[in-house]
Amino acid sequence: MSSPKRYWLMKSEPSDFSIDDLQRVGTEPWTGVRNFQARNFMRQMQVGDGVLFYHSSTQVPGIYGLAEVACASYPDPTQFDRKSKYFDEKSTREEPRWSLVDVRYVRHLAKPVPLDLIRTQVDSLGEEFALIRRGSRLSVLPVTAAQWKILLGLEHKA
DNA sequence: GCCAACGTTGGC
DNA sequence: GCCAACGTTGGC
16 A cells, blocks of 8 residues: 655756766665755655656756656665765764665656746745745755646746 | 854855 | 855854
8 A cells, every 4th residue: 555646856966966867877876965854855755756856056957857766765875984975973873864765767858947937837836835935945845746747837838 | 042153055 | 156045063
């Protein structure tokens, strides 16, 4: 018995890891999230959940592809790796602070949906939508089924 | 528990 | 590169 499919948006800087990179590797552990809210969302994820792959800090920020959650959350191994920039000395194997999921490539969008187009849909998306909420920097955030539909509806209008 | 300092995110 | 906004840390 599985619960209804849920949806998320995950940000990545394409210079670091892009939708092209995800296509190349197929599945990727989403390492390096060091924000408690984002971590908590990943802990709620289930296999098959839909993911909007968002490119941030780039010339045209926006949604560039679709992915899906490939496994339940587990401890982010980089938190234990002294050589990693994500190493966290406060974390222990017994009580890991940071979790992640693996993300699997689904497809590129026919045309990316840029942030400025997304902003024009604030009335239907809702002002509380974290992606367009003023000052929000959350890198992993929930998307409702209605928002998912609206955002993908923009794919061919971009 | 407050809050200043600091580091980071991410649009522009 | 700038900077506004935010989250976290740590002194008190």
